Amino acid sequence: MKKLIRAFTFGIFALVPLFVLASSGGMHLDKAGNDLADKESLKRGFDSYVSYCLGCHQLQYQRYNRTFTDLGISEEEGLAKYLTNGQKPGEHILNTMPAKDAAKWFGSAPPDLTLMARLKPGPDYIYTYLRSFYIDPERPFGVNNKVFKDVGMPHVLQGLQGIRTLDEHGNLTEAKGGSMTTEEYDAFSRDLANFLEYTAEPNKLEREAMGYWVIGFLFIFLIFAYLLKVEYWRDVH
Numbered sequence: 001m002k003k004l005i006r007a008f009t010f011g012i013f014a015l016v017p018l019f020v021l022a023s024s025g026g027m028h029l030d031k032a033g034n035d036l037a038d039k040e041s042l043k044r045g046f047d048s049y050v051s052y053c054l055g056c057h058q059l060q061y062q063r064y065n066r067t068f069t070d071l072g073i074s075e076e077e078g079l080a081k082y083l084t085n086g087q088k089p090g091e092h093i094l095n096t097m098p099a100k101d102a103a104k105w106f107g108s109a110p111p112d113l114t115l116m117a118r119l120k121p122g123p124d125y126i127y128t129y130l131r132s133f134y135i136d137p138e139r140p141f142g143v144n145n146k147v148f149k150d151v152g153m154p155h156v157l158q159g160l161q162g163i164r165t166l167d168e169h170g171n172l173t174e175a176k177g178g179s180m181t182t183e184e185y186d187a188f189s190r191d192l193a194n195f196l197e198y199t200a201e202p203n204k205l206e207r208e209a210m211g212y213w214v215i216g217f218l219f220i221f222l223i224f225a226y227l228l229k230v231e232y233w234r235d236v237h
Contacts, residue, residue, distance in 0.1 A: 029147070032127035034194040036205055042071050045195025048188060049113075050082060052156055056102070056110040059093035062199045067093070070202055107140075107152040117200035123193040130157065130189040134164045134172055146172060161185045 035041065046067065049059075064087065068078040075089060083089065102109040117123045129147050133155040136144035141154035155161075162178025162185075175182060201207070 029121065029124040029128045030131070032123045032190050032193045034123050034127075034190065034197050036194065036198055038194065039072050041191045041194050042198055043073065044188075045191035045193070045198075046071060048192045049195055053113065053192075054093065054095055056095070056097060056156075057113045058095050059114045059199055060112050061114040062093050062202070063090060064093060065089040066202060067199075070198070110153070113196055113199070115200050117193070117197040123197040126196055127189050127193040130192065131161070131186065132172065133158070133161070134166055157185075157188075160188065 064078060064083060065075070067073070068075060068089065073081075078089065097110070099109045117126060120126065125147065129145060132146040132148075133143050134146065135142065139150065140152070143151075143155045143158070145151040145153075158178070160178050160180045162175035162180075164175045165173050167173055175185070178185065180188065198204075
């Protein structure tokens with residue numbers, strides 16, 4: 001029976017990488033190397049999201065004031081910099097794009113990004129996706145993506161990254177013609193992926209910190225439970 005359980009457990013863990021690989025289009029994902037404790041990175045990612053993503057992609061489960069508090073942005077700065085259209089700090093981060101019209105323009109309405117880092121194989125997927133667009137004249141917007149085949153999204157960051165193509169082996173070439181160097185665009189993508197990992201679970205750092213305390217409590221409780229068990233069974237024997 002123990003051998004059967006071991007074999008079943010090993011089989012489950014062996015299949016996990018296959019599911020992750022399948023969900024990423026069979027492509028290896030680059031490591032984003034995110035750090036949720038890096039508030040400056042999160043701020044840069046928030047700025048990038050508002051500038052390049054919010055027009056199409058909402059964060060319908062994330063509020064402005066929660067974001068300001070977590071990222072160390074004062075309410076005065078937030079009002080002046082991000083709430084320029086009369087929004088309230090307590091409102092969710094939404095746009096005004098009509099869903100029906102968006103579905104006509106793009107084939108389907110652009111997805112909400114609040115939980116995207118949890119729906120896909122983590123922020124590594126987002127980081128790799130942002131860097132994997134290439135020219136494809138057969139697609140409606142003239143681009144495709146290595147990790148999301150036949151994507152219906154235009155490459156809105158092409159002016160920053162530049163143009164990439166596929167070589168004769170199907171590999172991505174170096175980007176050319178962008179306003180950023182490859183290193184700068186990688187850092188830009190990392191900050192944006194970092195921010196979206198934060199929105200997917202704003203209390204992740206607190207949860208993980210609390211987990212250590214819970215494990216420590218359970219370990220101490222285990223010691224006392226064992227000593228109590230020894231005391232009880234002493235009378236039984």
